[in-house]
Structures are given as C-alpha cells and as structure tokens.
Amino acid sequence: MIKANNIHKSFGDLEVLKGIDLEVQPSEVVVLVGVSGSGKSTLLRCFNFLEMINDGEITIDGTTINHKKDNLSKVRAEVGMVFQHFNLFPHKTVIENIIEAPMQVKKKKKAAAIKHAKELLDKVGLADKADVYPNKLSGGQKQRVAIARSLAMEPKVMLFDEPTSALDPELVTEVLQVMKNLAEEGMTMVVVTHEMRFAREVADRIIMLDEGVIIESADPKTFFENPSNERTKQFIQLVE
C-alpha cells in the first residue's frame, strides 16, 4: 500500500531520515516507535507529502509519486492523517468539519456527505455531537472527530502521529478503541505511539527508528521478547 524506497530527508544541515526502506501491505498495521527526535513524525509527514523528501521514492497504492510534478492534493486525499493536536477546524461544527473535504475535494452532494458523516460519527461514538463546535469537546472526543473527518475521505491508508499523546490518561482508551476497531475492519495503518499495549495487541509489525534509520522491524512478540538490536532493548526497558 505504501512503499518507501531509500528515503532521505534533511532540514538544512540536519539529516533526519537516512535511507528508509519500508513496505506496508494492505490491511497491515505498522506501529512506529523510537526516541524523541528519531524522525518518526518526519517519516509520516513524508508519506502524505507535508514534507518533501530529498532523495528516494514513495509509492502509494502502486503509483510512484513525483512531488514536483504530481498533484499532491489528489495524493493526500487518499492518505488520511491524524495529528497529535487534533487540528479540528474551530470555526466549523463537528459535522461541518467532517463534510468539508468530501464536499470541496470530492464534490460530494451535501446530503450524501452528511449521511456519510453521521454514519462515521456513529462509528466513533459521537452521534450526539454533530452540531457542536470543537471547543465544546473533550480531547478524546476531538480526536475521535478528527479520525472520522479523515475517514470521510475514504482513504486507502491512515497515518497517526501520537494520536493520544495530548490526552488526559483517562481519555486515551476511547481513542485507542476506535483505532483498534479500524484495524479490525482492515484499514491499513501506520501509527506512531508510545502506547506499548496498543502496539502489542494491534500491530502486525513494530518498527524502531533510531537517528533516522530503521534498526528493528519485527512482529510484536519478537519485538518485545527477542529484539535483535541493543538500542531496541534499552528502549523497551525505558517504556515498559
């Protein structure tokens, strides 16, 4: 679904990604871990072209993207992204947040967009919040709306960048549950998270990023019980 081939990304003199190779299969859930500054967010952002790679190749659903020539809006419409700080549109109600892109980008009719949005709100357990503004929601509710908003575009893959890191501990579960359901429905997902229980239970594969390179890629059991890299061992001790 996503194929990264020898990705390099620098900010000025700082090389953040140093040749990343990664292939995510359809319906696969990949959890991305690593210490702060290892390049997790940058990698995710390259996948939907919020950052442009300096070298290498990104292929989404069989199409290799040339970020200089291709219509990036079109590519991004197929790749959902959920942010740490939700980034809901504060001037729009919950339902307006969700129908915005389907109507503007996919030129969906309003009635159809609303119908789909309501189904999605139902799915994330917020059917009663359709007409409130985001500032009236808790963090967990905001993040679930943000997930519904991404899903409204019917993306082929969903990227999550620390979706629960900004939440109070008691609100984390409701968001993880929605993500878990999504995984079970067969959504292809790449998730950056520090929630190791989620990684253990939901991930098909856990990838450890360290100073811009992948140093470990294994199924959860192997990752936690028998990691091959010394730094992975240290990291696991740190987070467990």
Add this chain to the structure above:
Amino acid sequence: MPEIFGTLIDVFTRTLSGFLEATVITLQLTAVGIILGCLLGLFFALLKLSKAKPLQMIANFYITVIRGTPLIVQIMFLYFGITEFVTLSNYWAGAIALGVHNGAYIAEIFRGAIQGVDKGQTEASFSLGMTKSQTMKRIVFPQALRRSIPPLGNQFIIALKDSSLVYVIGVAELFSLANREAAQSFQPFETYLIVGFYYLVLVMIFTYLLRWYENKLDFDKD
C-alpha cells in the same frame, strides 16, 4: 455652573442640524476610508505573504512609505500635489487619502492575523486533500478574520477620528464645521466641547457594533 449648561445647550441646538449633516460626511469619509483600506490592506497583505520577492518588496515599500509619513501630508499631496496628473475633488482626495493611509495599517493587521492561524490548520486541510486556495478560502481566512476584528476595530476608530484631518482641504465634515462655527460665534469652548462629544458618541456606537460582531463570530468562546 447653570450658565455654562445654558450656553452649551444653546450652542448645541443652534449647531444641531449643521453638525448632523457634517456627521454624515464624516461617516461617509470614514466608510470609504475603511472599505478602501480593507481592500488595499488585503491586497498588500497577500503580496507580503506571497513567495515572490518582488511582490513582497512592493508591499513593504507601500507600508513603509505610508506609515512613515503623516496623514496630513498625504491628504495635501493627493489634493494639491498631483494636479498635473489628476484633479480630485477635495472630498475624494480626502477619502482616498484615508483609504490609502489605513490600507497600510490594515495590511499589517491582516498579515499578522493570517500568519497567526495555527500551522496545524493548514496541514490538516492539506492532509484531507484540499488545495492551497481551498485551504486559504475556507480554513485560514475565516479564522484570520476572527482574529483581526479587535485590531481592525481599533483601526476603524482611528480612521473615524483621523477623518477630521481632511478639514485642511476644506471638506465640510464635522471638524471643519466646528472650526468655522467656533470662529464665527466666538464660542470656541462650547463648540469644541460639543464636536468632541459628537466624535465620542460615534466612537462608542462603533465600539458597540464591533463588540457585537465579534461575539457573533466567537466560536472559540465557551
């Protein structure tokens, strides 16, 4: 004390119809100044935010020159200074000067408001597949407008008061009339007090309307 009130009321009633007419002119000048100022402000804010260096330089030039020179000079320049090229009536010279003057300040207000919108907003919008122009129009501008209302309101009030400066080219707005009245009646104390009162009331009405509009737009408030 009661004597002063007596004369104040006398002067007030005597000048009432003239001052009300002049108030209309003052409001017209202010309205043209604000509308033109907002259009120019938006235009130059966008130039300044564009990626093209020459466009930024044009915007910087306009903002620096206008903010760096007195409004009264700009008014005189437009009315007397460019007669070789165009002749403007004193009314339009004054109105355009006000618009051009306020445009420079409003450009900075808009630029700040647009830049102040959280980057996460554009990123979320892009990530949903929205184009740059869709993102600007539907996500950034509405939020920037909301942010610019308080400073914009401030600027509108300044524009209203600054409109008095066009008295130098003889437009029959409030302050010109007050000057004439004060000189003719030999009652400058009462006349200037009363004209000050007119401006104060106008400013208070403005402030009230702006606060009402701000509340209407206030989606961030609990």
